[in-house]
Amino acid sequence: MKQTLFIIFSFVAITLSSQFNEPVMINDNDDFVHLSGQGAYQVIEENIYLTFIRKLDISLGCIFFAYSENNGLDFSFTEVDSVFLNPNEPDDIAAPVLEVSSNGNIIIIYSKKPVYSENIYYSLNKAISGDNGQTFSIETIADNISQAYHFQNSDVLELCYTTGVNSQLSNYNYLTDIEHSENADNGSDPLPFSGQDVLYGSVHSNDDIWIRNLGGWPTFHCMVTTSGRIMDYDTHQPAEQSAPMDDVFLGGYEENVPPKLFEPEATLIQENGLQPFNSNYEIVYVKIDGNSYQSMYGDIELVGIDSFKVYSWFPADAEQANEVINAGGNWYEDSDHIWTNYIPIYDTLWTQGPSGTIQDQSVWVESELWIEGVVGGKQTWGCADTVFVVGDITYQNTPVGEAPDDEDNPNLTDYFGLVSEKKIIIKYKHKDPFNNMELRDDNCDGIYLYGSYAAIGKGNYEQYGFMACHYDGSFSFEYQHPHGSTPDFIAPSPYTGNDTLYSFIDLHKFIFPINPYVPPEISGFNLSGGAPQFPYYMCGFPYESPEYLESFPNNGPNFIYPYGTDYPWYNPVWPESAADIITERGDINLYGSLTQRRRGFAHRSGMDPYNHPQGNSNPNPWNMEFYHYDGHHPSTGYYKNYHYDTRLEFVNLVDFPTVNYFYSEQNLIISKSENNGETFEIQLEQTIDYPILGSSFAANENTVVYAYQLIPSELMILNSNDNGETFEEYPFEFYDHSENILLKNIKLLNSDIYLLAADNDQDLIIKLNVYENYYGILDSFDSVYHVSDFNISNSGEKIYVNTILNEGHSYIEFLYTNGSDDFVEYFQWLPDFIEEDVNSFTSKIAVNFNDTDSVYATFLKVEGNEYDDFWGDIYLTSGRLDSLTTKTDEDFDLPEFFISNYPNPFNPEVNISFSLP
Known part of the structure; x- marks a missing residue:
């Protein structure tokens, strides 16, 4: 019986000594905010320093600083800076982080878009305050930030960030963002390279590249890369299944490469x-x-507005005019005047x-x-x-x-x-x-x-x-x-017999602008095109239908309509005979x-069906508003003979735009400040050739560590043990455990690195030592949504916090060590705010400590279930965990509990009542 009582008493004592205060919501109920996690706040004694970004509307936000001097009972707020938001990527790349230096300076690091746009270029800004956050001075540290940044305070302030590598657009012989033509609104096919196309320089497209065996296959003499696939235009399947790839791509090719961030500016x-x-x-x-x-x-x-009488028959050249005049005819008198065009003439x-x-x-x-x-x-x-x-x-x-x-x-x-x-x-x-x-x-x-x-x-x-x-x-x-159109000509006047200049012939033969409301019997005189005709395989002058030519005077009501023609002024030298057009x-x-x-x-x-939807019908309507250019015509345009100028690899053009190798190549920069954040000196600048999947940064005393991943389950450690003066690289692979390990954060303790990693539906705590090339998995925890965090206390205890989201029973659990690497201690917290409507994809929790290892936790509660919604409410709580927190008189005032009426933990309906000798 004594043993049983002892077990019950131990459970009660541990439960009572671990306690968290009622959480406080930092922002107003009607605000939506976002914060970065551990880096967003710091606790010194009872002073809490916190920074977050508040969403004002879809494109505008504001960086805030919040300060409490009474352990979070109330906060004062300072607006630091307004920022433009990218609606598509408002995650940690935009959220601020802070540190408080030894002299009391408050330094907030945040990213900012210079103007609102859809691109994701950010500058990295520093806001510094020497008056406890009442005012801040702001300056830009770097441009073109490409990953979440990290800020640490050891003996000096350490700042780590990555930038996209800008390179002038001239670095490629051929660079395209989208391979679908301007006809993409109709779902038209992308444009292929075909047999007459020869490219001698490097080629890249952010889209699929299409090739076609038309007049032979195209030829690429240098490396071709695509962020999609290389496709066969005729089969609509990957070209490797049908094309002689070695003969087409003489310089090689690579598919599914990271895209170039295509947002060039002039x-x-x-x-x-x-x-x-x-x-x-x-x-x-x-x-x-x-x-x-x-x-x-x-x-x-505008030269003027001219009127053009439209006749049921009108000559197209001197021969036709002379034939009518010689027969005693006059098209002005004998034919019907069916319409008058009023047309503004520009020059x-x-x-x-x-x-x-x-x-x-x-x-x-x-x-x-x-x-x-x-x-x-x-x-x-x-x-x-x-x-x-x-x-x-x-x-x-x-x-x-x-x-x-x-x-x-x-x-x-x-x-x-x-x-x-x-x-x-x-x-x-x-x-x-x-x-x-x-x-x-x-x-x-x-x-x-x-x-x-x-x-x-x-x-x-x-x-x-x-x-x-x-x-x-x-x-x-x-x-x-x-398409052909009728040029000016000189012929006798049917009235005087004198030579006369006849101009704008087609405007005397057709109703223009096209008018759908003309009487039905003359609707066929509306300007239109037609099916191609021999010998130029297009409609328009010099072709005219024999029926129309022979119809003079072509009186109504049963008119013979003229054959189709070009659209006025579409040809920049209109009118032009088909005989003179160069295709x-x-x-x-x-x-x-x-x-x-x-x-x-x-x-x-x-013959593109988008631009010629009526094919070879006759008549064939024009509709320039929707890019419909009447009937078919001969092939026209140019073939490609593209040579790269290799000098452009080494010589920059004057003020030429750049493309951002944001996703494929980045500059890693680690810098430090030894004057309390006033200035930062770059310690390391290194190019990383592939997109970073995740990264974390830690510093203590003389050690600085940056960890990043390029592919899952492989980790690269940059380690410095001389305060960032020199760095060594150490690769680690975790394939013996899993192929899906993704880094969440790292912490330092002495010479060991501890990291939290996500692995499918588990979180892993991994310990590694770069000097001994050793790593081991300390523990694994079920975590379906990975709303979790990891930290190490001032006394060296490791703490893992995880959010369990179950319908009707959600809670936050703390697992932590007690003098070892074993997570033997456990505490379950049941805050009301996670009971319902928590977005498991984008909500986040972050745990920190004050000087005495009291535990502080922030929770960003995002509601709903959208993957791309990052905005919610911030809750802050503080508490103590048994065997972790050092109790002081200023710490928490715990309520009195009387063991005589504490519920039996094995049967809550039965109270335990006893006395101890």
């Missing part, structure tokens, strides 16, 4: 570049000559623009830019609008057609960059204002492009909805859907690099 050109042009003009036409340029301004102005008026020189500089243009010329020196041109390449862009010191990086004759001087915040388009034909409006067709027989070209526009989904893909940056060509335009001979957000068309088949 801000450096805007900030640093020359801005010599008046932005009030619509077009700036630039001709480069070495390191100088000349320019013309173009304004598209481009050109005036002289500025000229100047460029010496290793960039130039920024707000207007639409037309550009060509011979480049000397280093220069980068950037444009806020669309860029039209109107002729070759070559180098002064490289013969056209030769490589600028030729080993025997390298070009050591000339580098060119061209950036558009919209699209880059190779112009079709144009009239040259520098040369008396001479009609030029330079680009219709191949084009040479030296330098680096980047079309970085991003379609605004809020403005354009599912059609935003048509506004993404791409590299493409003008006039992709050619196949040669090669794009690129010597440099090409970057585009969305893959642009370089060649068209003429």
